[in-house]
Amino acid sequence: MFDNVWLIPLFPLIGFLINGLLGKKIKNETVIGSIGAFAVLCSFIVSVMTFLKLIGLPGEERVVNVKIFTWMTAGNFNADIAFLIDPLSCLMLLVVTGIGFLIHVYSIGYMHGEEGFYRFFAYLNLFVFSMLLLVMGNNLLLMFVGWEGVGLCSYLLIGYYFHKKSAGDAGKKAFVMNRVGDFGFLLGTFALFWWFGQNHNIWTIQFTELQQNAHLLPTGGVVTIITLCFFLGATGKSAQIPLYTWLPDAMEGPTPVSALIHAATMVTAGVYMIGRMSYLFIRSPETMMVIAVIGGCTALFAATIGTAQNDIKRVLAYSTVSQLGYMFLAMGVGAFTAGVFHLMTHAFFKACLFLGSGAVIHSMHGALHHVHSHDDAQDMRNMGGLRKHMPLTFLTFLVATIAIAGIPGFAGFFSKDEILWQAFANPLHGDLNMLLWGMGACAALLTAFYMFRLVFMTFFGKCRIKEGAEKHLHESPMVIVIPLIVLALLSIVGGYVGLPKLIGDLVGGIPNYLEHYLEPVFANANEYMKDHAHAGHHSHALEWGLMGLSVVIALVGIAVAAMLYLVKPDLPKKFTSAFPALHRAVYNKWYIDELYDFMIVNPCKAMGRFLWKGFDVLVIDGLVNGVAHVVMAFGGVVRYTQTGQIYNYAWTMAFGVVAIVGYYLFK
Amino acid sequence: MENLTNYLLVSAVLFSIGTIGVLTRKNAIVVFMCIELMLNAVNLTFVALSRHLGNLDGQVFVFFIMTVAAAEAAVGLALFISFFNNRESIDIDDANLMKW
Amino acid sequence: MSNILSVMTFLPILGVLLLLFIPKESKGALRGVAMLTTIATFAVSLPILTGFQTNADFQFVENVPWIAAGPFAMRYNIGIDGISLWLVILTTFIMPIAVLSTWTAVEEKVKAYMICLLLLETGMLGAFISLDLFLFYIFWEVMLIPMYFMIGIWGGKNRIYAAVKFFIYTMVGSLLMLVALIYLYFLGTKAGITDFSLLHFFDLKVDPATQTWLFLAFALAFAIKVPMFPLHTWLPDAHTEAPTAGSVILAAIMLKMGTYGYVRFAMPLFPEATHQFTPLIATLAVIGIIYAALVAMVQEDVKKLVAYSSVAHLGFVMLGVFSLNEQGVVGGMLQMLNHGVSTGALFLIVGFIYERRHTRLITDFGGLSKQMPVFATIFMIVTLSSVGLPGTNGFVGEFLILIGAFESSLRWYAVIASSGVIFAAVYMLWMFQRVMFGELDNPKNQVLKDLNLREIAIMVPLIVLIFVMGVYPNPFIEKMTPSVQKVIAKARIEPVATAKAVAPVTVQPEAAPAHPAAEKPAGH
């Protein structure tokens, strides 16, 4: 029935091969771009068909494994190239291919005239392919293939402008940090495979089989170790503390890349993975707590940094890190549906934000180029008042900003509020709930603040661009604007699929479609949670109250931003001069990069250098050469017996003969 | 026919004289001649013993030794000439390239 | 053809004879004949691959008396099984590439060079197919000499030092092996074995104390060849100084001789000792992985960096082989092939830029991507394969090794070794970045030409193989599995572990509730 799902990843792969191998020959940008976009569109269509088929099935039959071929078999280890179609993966398929398609279309306009245009589209298609493998893989190993594949594409695309050293560095940093995470992923896979095999003789890494046997797992103990390993993988991919520093640097890549990879899809892979293995994670309260706390901390921490950045993309990058923190917070408190919900809405509005910022940068870049200025096109201090020049971009951007800030009616509100409520109400972590909720709420405040700071600095006020450049600012072409509009619309309506029960009941019993839809995926985990945690009772009034509170928080954030950046633009300066150390620390991202350099990178290099020059060359080779020198020295002494005088040799020979014959004679 | 021992004794004496010559003289050609002397001493032993045993194999061997000596003379003397061309000397002490 | 193995092995010698009759000035003819010979050898090896039956027996066996002096009987006993099959194919596959790679790089003494290459091929093939210990030893030594000359004559600046170091290191090891071999023979004569046949020695029961010493002697010889930490220092020197083809062959095939030696000889012959030394060897392997990675990170010379990465990769192989379960050993065997392909390719790549710029220092390059896009693409793929990215061959091997080691008693070693994947990414990508990315600011680099057709032709088969082995490794695994199982059965002495690792049970979905007894979580 789902026999044709292999088409979904196949199309981008074909697109990648065509553009990668022949792109240089094709030259025509429209053709290249169309091939790339069309490949993803095909995938999207197949995905929609698959989705429709899936929801046509009764709930309990909505998990389907489709095997393509056996990948490797060694002993009791077996891995297939096989796809898992279930509500979760199907949702992700739609998000990835849908947003992917929009961003491909956008890129045709955005990347116009760039050197290596074909390369960009080839990489982008390869990324979609890898991401689809990650999402659809029915076993840990295939997921890992996608997992590393998206990391590779991220590396390639961040380093797209490879002649810039910073781009190369950023790409490498992303890859290596992801690899640290992958290390955890691998260990988790090993440990899980081994534990099941050793104790229950179930040698498998397939998700459905693991789920069926999840009841064999103990609570805590080995599961904690396994899940922590997996979580390490998630922190790497999804840019959580302590492995988040690569994501802001990743903004070196072209903006569509930031939108697709570093906002909408790849970075959410960690969330997806936890969702995929919720039955595993739920069995370790310790891990769940770690996830929740780290998620909360990241949300808050990244938000603080976001308030002081001037680079438009960096603000968005820290915002992404912060929002990912939200998702992990949701996962950590056991609100898997809420996490996935936020993943989806975040994909809409953050993609919209990134693409909007891309449009701004594009326009700024063109204008600055006209006046031969080398000002930074991404620095918000050079912008301002852009809403007059780019009304459509502004409008879509504003919609997305409202969505992320959590104003009721927009997508972000529903998902974010759901997370905050779950953090507060979910019984899993007992007394920690208040703290988690507090962190989430603070982050929400900061989010509203810095996002509107961004909007105000960019689109409002006086235009601060270099003189003469202002008249060159213009709205982007339709190929760029249309994706923006689509995404903005999604940012508005996207939230209504997951209407909270409270509101749903109010407006006439509209159910929470998403929760219902995802039910089969998280059933195992939810059941377990029901059995092991005592659900507290909270009144509707409390829920309403908290909802109201979060709206107030968002409004306060907006108001502060308006105050500082619209009404009294000189206030921030006063503030920074009042607390220079604090500002410097925040501006420099709390010096985390420097700390990593100091604690890990430099010691590693020093160690390497020491081992090479000190151990390899000095000790080992010293020993080896030392032996040789001893032998040579000995030879140097012995060689004095070789006088080079023929008569010496002759005499020695004659004497030898005499001596030997004499010996036998007198013996 | 003389006593075999006498022949062997003469041969020994000649061999020893040749040895002394090889070991004490420096002129390469004289050394070479001394080697010939030693070879001849050995030849004498062969012939004497062959006669004693009544078997001609020893004498055939002498024949071969002579062949070798002839070849040796040809090559050896050519070497001396070549050496002399290079070093303006025939003193074996000057053939010391193999010295450490 | 029943003697196809012999034909394959000695075909290069025929090529050598042909080369002798070609005047040394006609370089084109010399190269052509060498090329044709290696291609012919590859062609001859293909029927072996297709005709190979997937079972644990030795196939294509030829066994005739050879040297017999009294009771001392050596036989010309050759054959092939799943373990040597792929290594033989790898050898015949790499050789034409190696010949092609030096088409223009070697201009002096072409004749001698080609003769060396062909002799080397015979030596390597012979060593892989020998079933007679003494025959193996002879081929083992035959390999050594052409390589010595290749480094010593056509090498770089410091070639004499490197060549002698290589030679003496290997010689010390093989001498010990010879002693052990003779001792083993005398043990065999007491038990009624009259020849050096490996199959006979497999049945020989050696007491554990003797095993220890014999294993040590064999293990040392192989450890030098692998090379394992701390016996690895000849490798960076040899690789750096050797000409490209030399490096390629050294990395792709000759290093495998060491690991192959463990699988074929040291482990099945001395199971108790293997068991005894597993922790030591695993420790050295893991140290090698981390150590080589750290050292590779700070190298200034591209070739040296690749050489150190070899040490790390072979550390993985050793770890897999000594985990003594199917995943581990199969992974190790696969990794041998993978390393042959990807590191061979890396050396070729280094050769390409060395030929153009006559330098290998990383700092002399930068921004080459712009100037040489095809080269950049190929380099990127090979780099990723070496890093072990899923989808490429490197991943399959590494993963199986690690999962195998994790399942065996080497669990914690596997954990540490896994961190090697991080380091691998660091040093390879850092190198790649410094060479290929950045500004193209060196004027000498601005005039570099992209790869020509010959060079692309060299790389394409390797690239294809990288992906084939990464995406569909099963055919490779299937052919070697029975032999690997046999080796494991011989080398493993823990009955406890074998009892647990019963046949794999893939759990059927409906079978899941049928485990009510196991519902209680097994305490850990």
Added chain:
Amino acid sequence: MDISSVFFAIVTIVAVVSALLVVTCKNPINSALSLVLTFFCLATYYVMLDAPFMAAIQIIVYAGAIMVLIVFTIMLLNIRVDANKKSAHQLVLGSVTGVATLLLAGLLLTRGKLAEPVCNITTEMINQQGHTQLIGKVMFTEFLLPFEVTSILLLAAMVGAVILAKRKLS
């Protein structure tokens, strides 16, 4: 003491004295001439040992060919008197070794036991058939292959000598 013993003694004295002269003469020419004398003495011994053929080739090859070669070389190189730079320890060591050799040979002679004669070639046979014929029979039947091989040896020596001596002379 019969006549043959007296003759043997005389020949021996001449041989030993001329051999000593070979070693002691300062001028190589004198040494060479003394050596020729020694060769003649040896030829005489061969005659006394019923080996006239050996005596003949002794004269022809040694005294005739080899010595002529040596004398030619000496003259070609125009070597004068051996420079007087003998080192004492060389002289002493050489002499001691020589004397030791002699003593050892003497000891061997007195202690050793001679094998019994095989006696298939007797004086009568030599007298009847002729020494040359007997040698020829052995050489061309039993030792044919070595005999042929010596020809190759001589050829090689000839080529070698030509190449060695020719080089640099031009």
